[in-house]
Amino acid sequence: MTDFLDALRDLLARLSTGDAEDTYHDDWTRLLHALVGDTQADASTLMVMNQDSLRPVAVLGLPDDVRGRPFRLQEHPRLAAIASHPGICRFPPDSELPDPFDGLIDEDMSQVHDCLGVALRDGDRLIGLLTLDALDVQGLASLDDGELLAAARLLGTCLRVAEQLSTTRQQLSEALEEEQRSVPLQQWHSPVMGRLMNALSLVAPTDMSVLLHGETGVGKEAVARALHVRSQRHRGPLVQVNCAALPEHLIESELFGHRRGAFSGAHAERRGHFAMADGGTLMLDEVGELPLSLQPKLLRVLQEGEIQPLGSERAERIDVRIIAVTNRDLSSEVEAGRFREDLYHRLNAFPLTVPPLRERPEDISLLAGHFLEDNRIRLGIANLRLDADAMAALTAWQWPGNIRELEHTLGRAALRVLGEQGAVSPQMRRQSVLRLSPHHLALPGLPANEIPTCGETPAPPTGAKKATLDDAVALPLREATDDFQRRHIQAHLEAKSGNWAATARGLCIDAGNLHRLARRLGLKD
Incomplete structure (x- = not known):
């Protein structure tokens, strides 16, 4: 909690001096990490409210394109349930309400099994949400509801103060004043x-x-x-x-x-x-x-x-x-x-x-998130995401048609990946989490062997025992998955000379999420 209070104090100090413009995203991310970084959450978000939709200002354990997605309450009943709950809203593992982050967590394409959230309020007015998701059942059971609710109230106060500070109205409008159907104009990285x-x-x-x-x-x-x-x-x-x-x-x-x-x-x-x-x-x-x-x-x-x-x-x-x-x-x-x-x-x-899109590749993930959410709604599916290689391909392309070309490319790709499913019922479609790969994008002039990859598979460490199919068959699925992840992370870590940040980049996973996974697998204290 001390780290959280320090991060909250620093953010308020920046806001009060009008000095948050260049560090807006970093400050909110640091605040979120200080609050939930030591928990067993595999993903977490801090969102602010704009009319009937929420816009993430900080995410952990999720692709960066999530920050470009508007989450409309009427389309996400789980977020709506959190928004209407007076305290900590916990969902049972068998909840029938779809989770907005199913299939988006960096670790894998699994569904969320433990989820909670808390509404951030200014009196009776909803100004934001804090959400935590875990892939393990009961992964968030040990969290103290009283401490989390107290932190949520401080977050709500921080958002309210930021909104009221005249010197930071432009910074706050980056998250609070965007039109629902327009391309986001303020949350840029470039x-x-x-x-x-x-x-x-x-x-x-x-x-x-x-x-x-x-x-x-x-x-x-x-x-x-x-x-x-x-x-x-x-x-x-x-x-x-x-x-x-x-x-x-x-x-x-x-x-x-x-x-x-x-x-x-x-x-x-x-x-x-x-x-x-x-x-x-x-x-x-x-x-x-x-x-x-x-x-x-x-x-x-x-x-x-x-x-x-x-x-x-x-x-x-x-x-x-x-x-x-x-x-x-x-x-x-x-x-x-x-x-x-x-x-x-x-x-x-x-x-x-x-500026043309080729001069601002840092913004592609935000724009992609916005268009992915549009296509998810249009196609009536649970979630639509880019794999790491597809994101790398988008970043490498020069985009002669700029944002309009990106929008149409992702629209066509979404139809291609949906077409691969064949004829499915509307119910099955609503439960589908679809992943876009480079071949779905069909970008001209970028052969498959030239598409950049997120990381290279390292050579196994000297003397390491090679996993065999017989070894895996002898284990339950969860233990076999953990064993593979343990070996894979260890191989990357040794190839990077023990550098956890470089290992996270090579594995295409959020660094905080990697540390939590490594602790669960017994690779670090």
Whole structure:
């Protein structure tokens, strides 16, 4: 408990100084490890609540992609039961409620056999959950409910204080203010996205025009939505218009509106996109596609803050913040004479560039977790996970189509692995835990023999007894499994000169989970 209190004090100190941005994930993970690291739990999570879904801010013994998954209470009855329980909610081994982490624990694909959780509250308001899972029946029986409940109350207080500290609202919004169906925007590992989020937080509260650059599929629309949500205009409308999809002869009418009879076919008055966005934000997607003939009119609207609908004799005041989005290099377009320089500088008041996915491989696991959860729900299965080699393959790929390509790759892979099951009943599907391997991903240009692996199998230690099939047959299944794991870990440990951290990396297992497993197998005290 002393380590937990120290970790809690350090986290609160960072939050109070507004210094948690770069260490947000590490601090919460350290706090969780201090609380449950010495228990027999094989997996644990600390989640925060957002509307009707939970977002993990720290996980132990689970793949990192779990932090990218939203867990909606209506889809996870076990989490809903914990959320409604006034104390420590323990589940019997034969509970019929599906566990959200079945098949996701690093050690193997086994189902959870011992599970408990506790709701974190601010008064009557649910603000988070703490969950612990063990593969062994009664693995969590020795935990003191009183101590755990007291720690949970401290965690709840920590979340409440963090929420109230004005200097850390941006950090807390990483877990509390994301839209349920949007790609997560804040929980990034990569430095490039950290810098982008810092810049976004600076410009969002202002009325400056923003020019968003980025390749196709990098998530520019999601960044534009984040700019609007974090702006002073968040209660106003966000109107999106794709400039490339507008017929050239109707662009002026679509943007600025028209009066009845303004031109042939104008049988009724029409509000333009600028009028619809009044008091809010107008997102001009693919702004580089606007024809030169219309660009002076757009420039005048931005300069004067007025529009004049076609067929109207009077100008109308509008109050609109512009977010222009493009995958073109507009400065080159200006040099080529295809885009007005004065309009470019007006739109480019604050430029933001969304980096391509190949420059941020550290974020792939979070994005993958988000899309895996989407596909799990869509296909109606218990769980969907990536094996270590599939995760390595995703990280090694260059992603020319960026996030959109990743989303479609995982969607196709999920269908492939489901198809391998053949025709199964809906009930069997709901109980299935499916694992994606590299061949399900079918990434082009990455032959099977070039797919990176998580670790290499070491040569057996000199003089070690080689396990035989006859040895295994003589043992019960659990003892045979333990014997194999003991030998395998020992071989890796000797190959790594006794370095437990390197051994965990070679075995593709969480270090804390490896230490707990090693203690259970008698490999360490």
